[in-house]
Structure formats: structure tokens, C-alpha cells
Amino acid sequence: PLGLAVFALAAVVGIAMVLGRSPGLTVGALAAAYTLAAAVQWLSEVPPQVALMELLGGWMAAVILAVGVLQAPIDRRLVGAARRLAAVGAARDEEGLVLPALALFLALVVGSGLQSSALATQLPVAVLRPAFALAAAGVLAAVFARSPLRLAAGVLTALAGFQMAYARLDPGLLISAGVAAFQLLFAVVASHFVAMPGRDEGGP
Numbered sequence: 001p002l003g004l005a006v007f008a009l010a011a012v013v014g015i016a017m018v019l020g021r022s023p024g025l026t027v028g029a030l031a032a033a034y035t036l037a038a039a040v041q042w043l044s045e046v047p048p049q050v051a052l053m054e055l056l057g058g059w060m061a062a063v064i065l066a067v068g069v070l071q072a073p074i075d076r077r078l079v080g081a082a083r084r085l086a087a088v089g090a091a092r093d094e095e096g097l098v099l100p101a102l103a104l105f106l107a108l109v110v111g112s113g114l115q116s117s118a119l120a121t122q123l124p125v126a127v128l129r130p131a132f133a134l135a136a137a138g139v140l141a142a143v144f145a146r147s148p149l150r151l152a153a154g155v156l157t158a159l160a161g162f163q164m165a166y167a168r169l170d171p172g173l174l175i176s177a178g179v180a181a182f183q184l185l186f187a188v189v190a191s192h193f194v195a196m197p198g199r200d201e202g203g204p
Contacts, residue, residue, distance in 0.1 A: 002043075003126030009036055010130035010161075011108050014137025017157050018104045019097055023069045023149055027062050030153045033134050034058020037164040044127050046171045053173065054163055057180030061156055061187035065149060068191030100144045107136035127168050135161030152190030156183060 013036060016029040038055035042048060111132040115125055138158025145151035163179060 003124070003129065006036070006040055006126060007112065007129045007133060010133035010137075013157075014104060014108070014133050014140075017137050017141045017153065018100050018144065026150055026153045027066045027069065030065070030156055031059055031062040033138075033157045033160045034062070036130065037134065037160045040127055040130055040164055041167050041171075044124070044168055046167050047173070049173055050167055050171045050176045053176040053180050054160070054167065057176075057183045058156070058160060061183045064184065064187040064191050065152060065194060068194035069149060071191075071195040100140060103140050103144075104137060107140065108133060111136060122169055123165060127165060131161045131165035133161070134158070134164065137161075148190055148193035148196075152187065152194070156187070159183065 010033075013029050013032045016025055017033070020026055020029060034055055034057070037058070038051040041051040041054065111129050114129050114132055135158045138154045138156070138161060141154030141157060142151050143154075145154055159179070163176075167176065
């Protein structure tokens with residue numbers, strides 16, 4: 001039951017990451033992905049300092065991306081035009097969600113049946129399935145991204161999924177610290193492009 005609940009939470013986070021269109025939802029889904037990954041690590045007997053390292057690294061990366069969104073300049077003259085075009089582009093935007101939604105659905109179906117017979121003890125399904133769900137959602141979000149924010153958030157979400165599984169196999173604090181440092185550097189570089197004018201779609 002616990003494994004099913006964790007997988008369901010990972011699926012919800014994945015849906016928000018792949019199908020969400022607002023920057024606020026994207027950043028929130030990223031923070032939720034790292035929170036879930038750290039919680040699963042803690043529940044699966046990974047050393048607390050390793051889970052805490054992933055949690056803090058993920059939250060800091062999400063904050064850095066959020067700052068990039070807030071720093072993006074807004075041309076107030078375009079706000080009215082964007083609202084008028086929103087209704088016209090709504091149908092087209094829904095059509096653009098069909099392929100990502102179908103790909104995510106297939107990935108979640110595959111993930112719900114994953115089992116690790118060779119590593120049943122080291123990598124139980126309660127860890128493997130949500131890790132796969134987050135990794136697959138992150139990859140799909142990056143593939144279908146139409147802005148630097150969604151691309152960066154997708155890559156970081158996929159990394160959170162891989163970390164969730166890898167920390168269960170090799171819970172090393174040094175490796176976790178190195179990955180956290182990479183996350184922060186990646187988020188800093190990505191936030192530069194996120195803050196550039198005309199680089200993101202949707203509202204806050």
C-alpha cells in the first residue's frame with residue numbers, strides 16, 4: 001500500500017511537470033519531486049544526511065529557477081495582447097498536450113509494472129517505481145519543453161528520479177554532495193536563460 005501511494009504521488013508530480021504550463025506550477029512540481037525523492041530515501045533506510053542533501057539541493061535549485069522567473073522583464077504593453085490571444089491559442093495548446101500526455105501515460109503504465117528481480121532487496125518496487133516515474137516524467141518534460149524553464153526543470157526532475165534509485169544502491173554522502181553541487185550550478189546557468197526576455201511561456 002505504501003509503495004502504491006508513493007507511486008501515485010510520483011505520477012501526480014509527473015503529470016504536473018509534463019502537462020503544466022505555468023512557471024509557478026513547473027517550479028512547484030520540481031520542489032515536490034525532490035521532496036518526494038528525499039522522503040522515499042529516508043523511508044527506505046538511506047542515511048538521513050544523504051536524503052537531506054538531496055532535499056536541500058533540490059529546493060535550492062528550485063528557488064534559483066524561481067528567482068530567474070521573477071527577474072524576467074515584462075513588457076506591460078504585451079499583457080493585454082497576450083490575454084486576447086490566450087483564448088485563440090487555447091485549442092491549439094490542448095492539441096499540443098495530446099502527445100506528451102500519451103507518452104506520459106505509457107511511461108506510467110510501464111512503471112507501474114516494473115520489478116527488480118535481480119535487486120529485489122537493494123532496490124524494492126516501492127523505490128524503483130516512483131523513481132522511474134519521476135525520471136520518465138523529467139525526460140518527457142525536457143523533450144517537449146518550449147522554454148528554458150521547462151527544459152531545466154525536466155532535467156532536474158529526471159535527475160531526482162535517478163538519485164532516488166541510486167542512493168538506495170550506493171548511499172554515499174560524497175556522491176550526493178557532488179550531485180547537489182551539479183544541480184546548483186546547472187540551475188544557476190539555466191536561470192540566466194530563464195530571466196532573458198521572451199524566453200518563457202505562460203503566466204506565473
